[in-house]
Every structure is written in C-alpha cells, then in structure tokens.
Amino acid sequence: MHYTYLAIAIILEVMGTSSMRASDGYTKPLPTIGTIVAFLACFYFLSLALKAVPLGLAYAIWAGVGIVLTALISVVFFHDRLDLPAIIGICLIVVGVVVMNLFSETTIR
Secondary structure: OHHHHHHHHHHHHHHHHHHHHHOOOOOOHHHHHHHHHHHHHHHHHHHHHOOOOOHHHHHHHHHHHHHHHHHHHHHHHHOOOOOHHHHHHHHHHHHHHHHHHHHOHHHOO
16 A cells, blocks of 8 residues: 555655646646645655555655656656657666666665
C-alpha cells in the first residue's frame, strides 16, 4: 500500500508542477489553486509512503519518475522540446531508479 501512496504522491507532484507552469507566474487563479492543492496532497501522500519506504529510495523514485512524467507532459501539453542530451539524461535517471530497486538493500525494511 505504501508504494501506492508513493505513486499517488508522484502523480500529484506532476500535476502540481504542470499547474504551476499553466499558472503563468501565479497570474491565473485556477492553475494557481491547482498548484497549491496538488502539492499539499502530494506531500501528504509522500508522508504516508515514508512510513514504510526508506527516505532515500522513496525520494529517488519520486524524483526520477516525476522527472520523466513532467518531461513527457511538457512535450505533449506545453510543446517543449527535448534534445538528445536531455533524453539521455532522463534515461540515465530511469536506469538509476531501476538499479536502486533491483539491487539495493535499501529497498528492504
């Protein structure tokens, strides 16, 4: 269940970050409110996940998956471009998270 909380936290963090971009420097009320609500809920669910998932592992997964999802959303919805170094960097982050999950003893608590 704790990894479900972590997944919810990641989704909410990506929603909050996307809403922040859409808020245009907090000048648009609805995306601004969406940013605040999403981040508050995100940190609540992250705190629930941290009851069982080690902090370093949880943060690595949260940040890594968040980066990938945020990059995809920025391309699809905001028409940002990712060049080859950005794509390679994102792939390295994913590889790092996978290595931690498969081989690190920090995943056991």
